[in-house]
Every structure is written in C-alpha cells, then in structure tokens.
Amino acid sequence: METGKFRRSQRIAAMTSLLGNYPGRLFSLTEFSQQLDTPKSVLSEDISIVKETMKVLDIGEVQSVAGAKGGIRFIPKMSLHRQKEFLEKLAQELSQHHRILPGSYLYYSDLISLPAYVQPMAEILASYMKQSNPQYVVTVETKGIPLAFAVARILDKPFVVARRESLMTEGATVSVNYVSGSGNGMQRMVLPRRAIEPGSRVVMVDDFMRGGGTAKGMQDLMKEFEAEVTDIGVLMASKSPEIKKGGRYTTLLILENAEEETGKVDLYPNPELFQE
C-alpha cells in the first residue's frame, strides 16, 4: 500500500475502524505496523490511547494478547449501567399492549431483527458467552438467527444453524427429536455432519426459552458430535417453569405474564444480571 506515513490521529482512526469492523478478531501488531508503515513501538502508544478512550466512553474493551501469536482485539461492551438502561427500554417497548397476539403470545419479530436493537442485545449476551471460550455459536432456525449471528460476529466464531429438516444441499446429516417447550409437540433438529468438529465447545443462543426443551434437544444433538454446550443465552425466558430442562442459562429479559384479555404484559430485565 503506497500510503506513506500517517499522523497519530490517522493511525488511530484506521486501527479503531478495523478493530470495530471485525470485533473479536486478533490483529497482530506486525499487521498494523505494515499497513500503517509505522514502527511497533509507536503503535503501542497509539493503542494505549484507543484502549483508554474505549474504556472511558463505555464503548468496549481493547484486549492485548502477548506473545508471538499475540496482538490486539476489540470486544464491544457496555457498562452494567448502560445495559440496564437498554434492557429497561426494551422491556417497556415489548410490553405495549398491541404486541399481545391471540393465545397470549408476544409479537417481537420486528425488534429482534432491527440492527440497532440486535447489536446491544448481542453485546450483552456475548459478554456472558465468551466466558466459556466457545468454538462455535449455535442456534435452531429461525427467529433467533440474527441475534445468534450477531453474537458469533462479536466473538468471531463460526455460526451454525440447526434446521428442522435436512436439505439435499448439505450432505450427510445428524438429527435428534425433542419436545418443544412451547407445546408444539415433538420436533426435530438436523445438522450436517461436517458442521461441527468432534470434541468442540459450543454456546447456544436463542430468542425465547420456556421449558428448555429446545436447549435440551441441542445438548442431545451436540452429544452426537461429541461436543458440549457450555452455555446458553436467550433474549427472553418465561418466569415459569422456574427450572428449565436445558439447565443453566442466561436471559436478558424475564416474561412473567402476558394476558390477551387485559392487554397486560409483565416483562422486565433479568435482575440477576445486575446484582452486586
């Protein structure tokens, strides 16, 4: 690249932009040093400035990884205070009575597909999911796909979607049957044999959890790949049953009640996320 020398402010703009466009990806200092035609020692100072600014402005975390294979990466991340603010606004918006559908279902397909909402949802979930250091982010089609993909993007991990039926275009597949918590009876989920490496650690992301049947199904499916579901994250979980089949999970919102007759929705941020 014949870009010549850059000033500090330009180098910082370049690095911040690349880090933000590919969150979770490790950029080596050598890579930046070549692209920006700047010695590593000078870059280190630039990086300190970026790091400090992201922190002070509550935008995210710039992590340094030491060693020959090291470098820096960016994880978008909000403070607990901003998380709470966002989830309260979200709960309020989802509690509007016009969202209650026949059968006391809540309409939220629009919000879980709006990039401006999905990004903060995914940032919060990713901050929990990344603790178990997963190799894949999985979901079951369809509604949770944008959110799950946004989490995979932040963690920079491959994203895998289990389907309800196998496709001709995916080769050999593995499937399990499971009992859906939402009372749809038996369901099936399918994955191509080549979708997951044996022995992997995966996290599951979904839009909604009631009885945890889908999560349990995913655990069974992963066993067929000798893989393990190390964490589960959902946008919203019903308050009851308190004990879900899938075991431990993280939810952003708790749905206690939605009444078609009265138009009343009782939905709030998961208080466990904000305990001291």
Add this chain to the structure above:
Amino acid sequence: METGKFRRSQRIAAMTSLLGNYPGRLFSLTEFSQQLDTPKSVLSEDISIVKETMKVLDIGEVQSVAGAKGGIRFIPKMSLHRQKEFLEKLAQELSQHHRILPGSYLYYSDLISLPAYVQPMAEILASYMKQSNPQYVVTVETKGIPLAFAVARILDKPFVVARRESLMTEGATVSVNYVSGSGNGMQRMVLPRRAIEPGSRVVMVDDFMRGGGTAKGMQDLMKEFEAEVTDIGVLMASKSPEIKKGGRYTTLLILENAEEETGKVDLYPNPELFQE
C-alpha cells in the same frame, strides 16, 4: 458523562468506534459534541481526518448529511481491487472438490456463516443494494439469513425473514405459493401482516439463485403488501438459465458447473462487477 475534555486522538478513536459499531446510522454532530464535550467546529476537523483516513486505507466511506437533521454516517466499503481479491479467494475456496455433494450440490453452509467471510460479502452486496434506497432488507429462511442480516446491519434497515410456514407467535399472516427453482416443486412463503409497511421499497438478499423462482415469489408476496422489490442480491447464481424469473439481480459469484463424478467445480467472481 463526566469525561471532561478529550484530546484529538481520543475524540477520533471514540467517533470512529461508534460509527463502525453502528454502520449506516446517522450520528448528529450535536450528539458527538455532547458526548465528547467538544464544540462542533473542532469536531468538523476531526471528522475530516477520519474521512480521509477511511478513504486512503480503503476501509469505507464517511458520509456527511447536511441540514438540521444531518450528521455523519459510516459505510464500510472496499475498493474494487480488494473486492476482486476477496471474491477470487472465496471462489477458490468454494471450488475444492470435497465440497461437492451427491447430486452435484456445493457445500457452502460453513462459509456463509463465518463472520470473517460474511462481513466482506455483505459489504459488497450492500454497496449495490443501497443505491435503490430501500426501507427493508428481506430474505426467505434459512441459509441466506446471516448474509441478509449483515447487509441490513450495514444499511441500518429493518430485516425481515419470510418463513415457510406461519407461526402461532406472529399473528395474522400473508402467504404466497411459488415454484422453487431448485426443483423442490411448490413452496410457500409467509410473512406477518405487520412485518412490512404498505408502499415500502425492499431489497432481497439470498445465498443462491438458480431459476429465480424464490425471487419471483418474494415479488408476489411484496405485492400483497403493496411493496416493491427494488433490487435483488445473491452470493452465488448458476450460469444457466441465463434469464432468471425474478428479473434484474446482482450476484457476487457465478456457478457454471459442479460435477460429482470428476470433482470439478467451475465457479468465479461475476465479471460484470469489475467492468470499467
């Protein structure tokens, strides 16, 4: 925010990061001015630096919108040269003989779910899609969802997924039947009535196009919403039939042939994208 004054390099890091984390979104100067506790006149200079750097380093475009409702936004964007480089690498990777499945299908579910691949694919498609100034990005479940969502994110537009069957949790729906180009016979696509505002302009994004039956189905479905499909973008289109039912479209790759017997795949970047 009690952050006090920031230095230029810090202001630039902050703005670049916010712009990159929410591509397509218009940030007003007032917003930045308050958050960074800096007069607008000073910010304008900072923005010029960001703009110039993004351009020189081939990262993207920072657009200024004038007027009271104006501000700046960031559109990630690669030069034609880098687009070509990326698509050539992608075509090569997808042409590996182990990807050919029985029935001469090509396995590519892994690559269209890897964030590091989906981001550049979406950047290229978005640069075409945005020309028709859409209000929504739509797709049909399932395989194209990550790519379509990534395009929606870059354009900062609501994302809508048509499903194959209606769900109890989505209220009143509209559906059409269509003939799938991949020879699966009649299929159905369904959308909640409240998914699209009447009179909207939408762009469709999908992973693959053969006969264009799905695109035609989407056009029919949109008519039911008095909406119009103004553009279609796909990752890959088969060379034949040359004329697709859905009409005008943009494809990144062209699949001319995949032979199960010989393991030969003939797949290449769409030359029309790189014409002078």
